[in-house]
Amino acid sequence: MATQENQPSSTKSIRPLVTVLPYVRRYRRFAVGAAISLTIAAVTTLTLPLAVRRMIDHGFSSSDVAFINTYFSMLMVLAIVLALASAARYYFVISLGERIVADLRREVFSRVTRLSAAFFDVNQSGEIVSRLTADTTQIKSAVGATASVALRNLILCLGAVAMMVYTSPKLSSLVLAAIPLIVFPIVGFGRSVRRRSREAQDTLAAASAYAGEAIAATRTVQAFNGEESANRRFGTAVENAYRAARSAVRARAALTAFAIAMVFGSVVAVLWFGARDVLNGTLSAGTLSQFLLYSVFAAGSLGALSEVWGELSQAAGAAERLRELLTEVPQIRAPEHPAAMPTPAKGAIAFADVHFAYPARPDYKSLRGLSFAVEPGETVAIVGPSGAGKSTVFSMLLRYYDPTKGTVLVDATDVRTVDPKDLRERFAIVPQDVTIFAASVHDNISFGAPDASREAVVSAAVAAQADEFITRLDRGYDTMVGERGITLSGGQRQRIAIARAILRNAPILLLDEATSALDAESEKLVQKALDGLMQERTTLVIAHRLATVLKADRILVMENGRIVEEGTHASLIHQGGLYAKLARLQFDHGAEGLFVAARQ
Numbered sequence: 001m002a003t004q005e006n007q008p009s010s011t012k013s014i015r016p017l018v019t020v021l022p023y024v025r026r027y028r029r030f031a032v033g034a035a036i037s038l039t040i041a042a043v044t045t046l047t048l049p050l051a052v053r054r055m056i057d058h059g060f061s062s063s064d065v066a067f068i069n070t071y072f073s074m075l076m077v078l079a080i081v082l083a084l085a086s087a088a089r090y091y092f093v094i095s096l097g098e099r100i101v102a103d104l105r106r107e108v109f110s111r112v113t114r115l116s117a118a119f120f121d122v123n124q125s126g127e128i129v130s131r132l133t134a135d136t137t138q139i140k141s142a143v144g145a146t147a148s149v150a151l152r153n154l155i156l157c158l159g160a161v162a163m164m165v166y167t168s169p170k171l172s173s174l175v176l177a178a179i180p181l182i183v184f185p186i187v188g189f190g191r192s193v194r195r196r197s198r199e200a201q202d203t204l205a206a207a208s209a210y211a212g213e214a215i216a217a218t219r220t221v222q223a224f225n226g227e228e229s230a231n232r233r234f235g236t237a238v239e240n241a242y243r244a245a246r247s248a249v250r251a252r253a254a255l256t257a258f259a260i261a262m263v264f265g266s267v268v269a270v271l272w273f274g275a276r277d278v279l280n281g282t283l284s285a286g287t288l289s290q291f292l293l294y295s296v297f298a299a300g301s302l303g304a305l306s307e308v309w310g311e312l313s314q315a316a317g318a319a320e321r322l323r324e325l326l327t328e329v330p331q332i333r334a335p336e337h338p339a340a341m342p343t344p345a346k347g348a349i350a351f352a353d354v355h356f357a358y359p360a361r362p363d364y365k366s367l368r369g370l371s372f373a374v375e376p377g378e379t380v381a382i383v384g385p386s387g388a389g390k391s392t393v394f395s396m397l398l399r400y401y402d403p404t405k406g407t408v409l410v411d412a413t414d415v416r417t418v419d420p421k422d423l424r425e426r427f428a429i430v431p432q433d434v435t436i437f438a439a440s441v442h443d444n445i446s447f448g449a450p451d452a453s454r455e456a457v458v459s460a461a462v463a464a465q466a467d468e469f470i471t472r473l474d475r476g477y478d479t480m481v482g483e484r485g486i487t488l489s490g491g492q493r494q495r496i497a498i499a500r501a502i503l504r505n506a507p508i509l510l511l512d513e514a515t516s517a518l519d520a521e522s523e524k525l526v527q528k529a530l531d532g533l534m535q536e537r538t539t540l541v542i543a544h545r546l547a548t549v550l551k552a553d554r555i556l557v558m559e560n561g562r563i564v565e566e567g568t569h570a571s572l573i574h575q576g577g578l579y580a581k582l583a584r585l586q587f588d589h590g591a592e593g594l595f596v597a598a599r600q
């Protein structure tokens, strides 16, 4: 992932998993419950070989029925304790995993929604969504299943080794000598698994990103008969993800095979010595059986630990990807001591010699010394050829980016000195391509004012000429509109956006007129809705229609990131400059009120 502030780190251990620790601490009760039940289960398992030895050395030889009965009832009790402790362990550990992942997802999402526009210029949304879903799932399995298996096996392994030493120090010393030979290669393999697993998650995220984009645009894909090529591209991405995952799995498989071979190999070797001691009469058969069981436990748990190490290394790859998002600092954020926006809000705007290049394209200046002022209550239209920098003006006002030079002022306050939240509070925006969420009409209108009552929502819709079509929908204001408002017409979507802006009741309106032509009826309704919205507020409108420029108090003509002409429609036509040319083009084309974006 490309980030502005934060280059991906390249840690070589499972250290990224410490990201998860604060979450574990938050739910200490689950963690403590898990630890207690784990210990009980492990200790119970460890007492079994003791019982077996006594059975072999005393039970069968004494043929004492009462002894056998007591022994078997004790074993039964042990079995029940083991069952209950295992169930409790499962419950605590899995609940902890689920809880942590829910928190992680919430926190990552909330972080991502606060990141600046520059971050999204270089990162794909699908890639980020993949981190939210696939990577957090890996963490869940690490915290839930894997960590508990690891802990249980660690306790079992340590316990078994201790009991082995207790049972036969001589045989144990042979086993212990073999341990470093086993452990070091395992750690090495773990690193390789972690690196490959990170690659697998990265390629999977790339596939998800592409799928998200293509599915959101199925109509375009079908219109261009692009299904084949979309399938091919997704297929390639999925195959890449498969190959990367298989490479990680291969490393894990090799790790498992190596660990098991080494561990059991050393057990067999040690037993061979033990068997000779039994024949010599220096070791009882029961003691050797007990030792055998403990070494099988130790070997089994070491084998399991090596597998778990692989899984933890995999989860560390995922944790690293999440940590990148969690530590990403928004470039645009409130200063340490934000100034207060002056109240009451007036709605004055000023640009003073603003220069700006988008971070994704630092060599190209989108604004080159832009200066203008808008008085409170004024309606100002911005016109100019495509790429002149009109939309960039809006981005600077909303402080999506900071100027490279110069100052943007709202109510005579430098926008960099205030909290972006307070600044954005002063704006309502109607963008060119309206964003409609897959939610009810009510929720879509009240998006910028979530506490608004139904009455307020309806009156905003009435003012936006939207009430009539909304009440004709199946469930009126409670009708769910599809993703991106797919069930609504273009004009309806625009009127919902206008209602949203009316309800927000902000002192400054930013309006990016849609270039797509609506039918005459819709056009009239949208115009009427806008007239209502523009009253009594400062309005800055990127104009594409003659009707709009005629109504504006002033027109700013932009070209190459600065203002080249300024005046009213009549005075600018009279000047015979760029505006006159743009207007002529429009009339030549005869398109009703549509400014054709002409490249100079």
Ligand SMILES: Nc1ncnc2c1ncn2[C@@H]1O[C@H](COP(=O)(O)OP(=O)(O)OP(=O)(O)O)[C@@H](O)[C@H]1O
Residues within 6 Å of the ligand: 121, 358, 359, 360, 361, 366, 384, 385, 386, 387, 388, 389, 390, 391, 392, 393, 597
């Ligand atoms: N996010 C971005 N990253 C890099 N460059 C950008 C970005 N957005 C816009 N630009 C560039 O900045 C310049 C000004 O773009 P802007 O969108 O402000 O133009 P515009 O006047 O609104 O054009 P149009 O009328 O076509 O919407 C263009 O050259 C464009 O390529």
